[in-house]
Amino acid sequence: MITETRTVFWEDGQVCLIDQRKLPETFEIARYDTYTQVAEAIRVMVVRGAPAIGAAAAFGMAQAAQHSTAQDLAGLHADLAAAANVLRVARPTAVNLSWAVDQMLKYAQESGHSDLALLRQGLLAHAQKIADDDVVINKRIGDHGAALVPDVATVIHHCNTGSLATVLWGTALGVIRSAHMQGKRLHVLVDETRPRLQGAKLTSWELLQLGITHTIIADGASGHFMRRRKVDMCLVGADRIAANGDAANKIGTYNLAIVAREHGVPFYVAAPWSTIDMRLAHGDLIEIEERSSDEVTHINGISIAPHGARAANPAFDVTPHHYISGIITEYGVVRPPYTVSLAQLAARINEGKA
Ligand code: MRU
Numbered sequence: 513m514i515t516e517t518r519t520v521f522w523e524d525g526q527v528c529l530i531d532q533r534k535l536p537e538t539f540e541i542a543r544y545d546t547y548t549q550v551a552e553a554i555r556v557m558v559v560r561g562a563p564a565i566g567a568a569a570a571f572g573m574a575q576a577a578q579h580s581t582a583q584d585l586a587g588l589h590a591d592l593a594a595a596a597n598v599l600r601v602a603r604p605t606a607v608n609l610s611w612a613v614d615q616m617l618k619y620a621q622e623s624g625h626s627d628l629a630l631l632r633q634g635l636l637a638h639a640q641k642i643a644d645d646d647v648v649i650n651k652r653i654g655d656h657g658a659a660l661v662p663d664v665a666t667v668i669h670h671c672n673t674g675s676l677a678t679v680l681w682g683t684a685l686g687v688i689r690s691a692h693m694q695g696k697r698l699h700v701l702v703d704e705t706r707p708r709l710q711g712a713k714l715t716s717w718e719l720l721q722l723g724i725t726h727t728i729i730a731d732g733a734s735g736h737f738m739r740r741r742k743v744d745m746c747l748v749g750a751d752r753i754a755a756n757g758d759a760a761n762k763i764g765t766y767n768l769a770i771v772a773r774e775h776g777v778p779f780y781v782a783a784p785w786s787t788i789d790m791r792l793a794h795g796d797l798i799e800i801e802e803r804s805s806d807e808v809t810h811i812n813g814i815s816i817a818p819h820g821a822r823a824a825n826p827a828f829d830v831t832p833h834h835y836i837s838g839i840i841t842e843y844g845v846v847r848p849p850y851t852v853s854l855a856q857l858a859a860r861i862n863e864g865k866a
Contacts, residue, residue, distance in 0.1 A: 518680050520559060520567040520643060522636070525578065527571040529559040532676055536717040546579065547572035547595045554602035554609070557708070561677020562751045562787055563646050566608035569599040570639035573616035577635045588628060592620050604799045605760055605828045606751040607789045612642055643679045649784045650681035652842035657687030657747070657782050660845065663696050665744040668734055670703040671762035672714035673749035673782065684747040684782040685715060687840060692724050700726035701737055705762060707807040707825060731764045738775040746772045750783040757833030757850025758795025763826055769835035782840040790858050795830035803827045
């Protein structure tokens with residue numbers, strides 16, 4: 513089953529990615545030999561979703577180490593720093609990308625390997641660990657989140673946060689998958705997610721394979737559905753969460769949160785701890801990626817707007833913390849006030865007590 517295939521994996525020195533630009537029509541694995549190619553694959557969204565691009569970048573760093581011609585440690589560190597600079601900027605909003613790159617740099621600094629071959633080997637093993645950990649973390653998020661889902665529920669989901677957005681399983685969609693596996697009867701209203709249609713193309717594709725009943729809806733239809741039928745919860749992912757709980761996620765998430773509040777529908781964000789950026793006090797400090805206006809004016813390469821029309825394309829928006837009922841992490845569900853609860857969790861994690 514395709515939802516058992518890792519989105520990101522390493523094979524024979526190549527970084528292998530499910531090519532998400534081709535889904536749902538074609539399932540294809542794209543293979544990359546160098547970290548610059550991996551950075552470009554992240555930029556053009558062959559791979560997308562915060563945890564998935566983090567894992568891809570970690571393997572890209574391992575490639576950089578393997579291809580480095582440095583003869584000493586200082587040279588290898590310099591080559592890794594250069595690769596980090598290229599990978600880090602491929603997409604700016606998802607903090608998991610720079611988090612994974614930093615994890616690799618930290619390993620290189622602190623592993624204690626003075627032998628270059630051993631360090632190269634260790635870096636690949638560390639990238640593999642980042643990828644493996646992601647699967648375990650997502651399943652934990654799934655367990656914590658599933659406990660919040662009623663036995664019979666209608667859930668609205670935005671973008672794609674499933675296996676394809678992670679190494680495997682997913683965050684918000686992983687919660688839906690876990691709840692489904694526990695026997696809960698779910699119906700998912702799948703926001704199509706303009707402009708790239710991750711909902712209609714990718715989330716529906718995953719849900720079909722998982723046998724989870726769902727209906728694709730236009731992004732603007734969520735208010736209608738919340739007014740006309742019982743919607744039990746909204747479940748979304750995040751690309752970066754500030755220390756006060758403000759959460760950046762796919763454009764349109766903020767609108768959904770406001771509509772959910774208006775109708776008294778709980779609004780949950782599911783994300784691994786690596787998505788939480790405690791260095792940022794609030795969400796206005798999160799850099800929002802601006803992508804090509806062609807993504808708005810064209811669908812599958814075909815223009816839908818008058819020639820010469822201008823379009824804006826912020827890829828993400830920030831949902832203020834007061835709209836968020838809870839943040840589902842691998843450590844459990846964090847509740848407001850987030851400035852306090854996230855700081856307390858960070859302290860427990862640092863002390864190894866989480
Ligand atoms: O532009 P994308 O498709 O990379 O955006 C993805 C999202 O916004 C997801 O909701 C987020 O990365 C969380 S994925 C587990």
